[in-house]
Amino acid sequence: MKDWNVVVTIAENGFKQAFSLLSQYDHVAKTPFRNVLTLKVENTETFLKSFLQDMQKDPAYRRVFCRVIPCTHCFFFQTLSAFEEKAKQCIQSFLPQLAHRSFHVRMHRRGFYGTIKSQDEAGLLGDYLNEQLRSQGAEGKVTFDDPDVILDVEIVAQQAGFSLWTREQRNCYPFLKLG
Structure with missing residues (x-):
């Protein structure tokens, strides 16, 4: 691919x-x-x-x-552990934009059926993100009700893409369909 x-x-x-x-x-x-x-x-x-x-x-x-x-950050991976490791590296770059804001992680997966469970991984990444923010004294708030920011994760086969979308961007670009 x-x-x-x-x-x-x-x-x-x-x-x-x-x-x-x-x-x-x-x-x-x-x-x-x-x-x-x-x-x-x-x-x-x-x-x-x-x-x-x-x-x-x-x-x-x-x-x-x-x-x-x-997607602003993309990477290839072959295993669940490689995905999680690289995903956490991507998340580091988003921390400044998520400080003191409400957010959630949304994942759309195509491939890796049975290996990557979208809801579980989104929860794991959200917990990691919150932990990182808290360690910097910039704790955010996880919410699914009109958050300030959504961290979107797209997986297509063995490539993942990450992007961060503010409420304003979601309203401006209706084709994002992030909820």
Whole structure:
């Protein structure tokens, strides 16, 4: 599988159109998972703004794309322990943005069935994050009711992508679909 930094889920029967529309942004790739494509873009911030503008202009975007989520930190892994170790390293980079804020971890997993349990891993990462914040005197608050920030984890086969989304960003980019 190719390197990616955007995960896209598409509507049933929307594959050809989605692939065509995404090709204008950069390198789009098929995955072994139904209705899931990945994309490698040069700059995720530029992509977000461009995708939003295109979605506002072209009604096909709302029909074809279910969820589009860029990731700022990506890594490959082969085992659960390797995933957890690298995930904790990623989390370190997000600590300043999470200090004294409400948050939760959301995970979307494609692959590693039976090995990685999304809810368990999201809980483990949330606990680790809270522990790290507390050790710095910057404790946050875990909440699922409109948190200040959501840490999103995307897994596609043996690659994981992490991104952090503020309430304002979630409102601005409806295609993130983070709740």
